[in-house]
Amino acid sequence: MLIRYEKFLEEFDKTLDNYFNGHKQYICCKKGCSFCCEIGEYPFSRLEAEYLMKGFLELSPETQKKIKQNIKYLVENKKYTNYKCPFLIERECSLYKYRGLVCRTHGLAYLDNGIVKLPECVNRGLNYSSVYDSENKELIIENPIKENLRTDSIFQSSPAKNYKLECGEIRSLIKWFLQTE
Numbered sequence: 001m002l003i004r005y006e007k008f009l010e011e012f013d014k015t016l017d018n019y020f021n022g023h024k025q026y027i028c029c030k031k032g033c034s035f036c037c038e039i040g041e042y043p044f045s046r047l048e049a050e051y052l053m054k055g056f057l058e059l060s061p062e063t064q065k066k067i068k069q070n071i072k073y074l075v076e077n078k079k080y081t082n083y084k085c086p087f088l089i090e091r092e093c094s095l096y097k098y099r100g101l102v103c104r105t106h107g108l109a110y111l112d113n114g115i116v117k118l119p120e121c122v123n124r125g126l127n128y129s130s131v132y133d134s135e136n137k138e139l140i141i142e143n144p145i146k147e148n149l150r151t152d153s154i155f156q157s158s159p160a161k162n163y164k165l166e167c168g169e170i171r172s173l174i175k176w177f178l179q180t181e
């Protein structure tokens with residue numbers, strides 16, 4: 001299943017590249033900008049969590065130790081909502097290749113059942129802030145992304161079906177680590 005998922009990701013990343021390119025005038029993402037990994041819920045399916053852990057095993061013992069400490073801190077303090085992702089180390093994703101779908105799509109505005117979903121950083125003057133009317137909560141662009149980029153919708157899409165992916169349950173990332181405590 002992980003091999004099929006990797007093949008799917010290759011295709012999906014190309015689709016996302018096109019979306020990011022199409023909206024590049026509204027996008028401010030750059031190395032070192034990590035607000036989107038500093039507060040959130042990070043919904044991950046079982047499949048994505050397994051893939052992330054595959055990457056974790058390839059990390060250096062030092063980085064693994066830092067991540068384990070971050071997870072321990074979140075679990076001990078019951079920080080299950082609005083938390084900093086434990087895989088963010090020195091403002092960079094330690095598992096970039098293995099990151100989840102929510103991480104890959106983050107930063108894009110898209111339509112979710114007719115409602116525009118915007119990245120949180122629009123309120124920090126970052127992505128889409130130049131084309132967002134905050135008073136009327138309206139995005140003023142001519143080419144909104146019509147594909148629903150929510151994790152559950154992506155797994156129901158034709159490309160995911162073509163790869164026969166079974167994503168399993170979707171949980172907030174930290175909740176995948178509660179059973180091990």
Ligand code: SF4
Pocket residue numbers: 027028029030033034035036037106107108119121126127
């Ligand atoms: S989505 Fe927003 S917070 Fe995240 S890297 Fe891009 S600009 Fe920065």
Ligand code: SF4
Pocket residue numbers: 036037042085086087088089092093094095096099100103
């Ligand atoms: S896995 Fe990486 S990209 Fe995803 S939220 Fe965590 S640090 Fe950010």
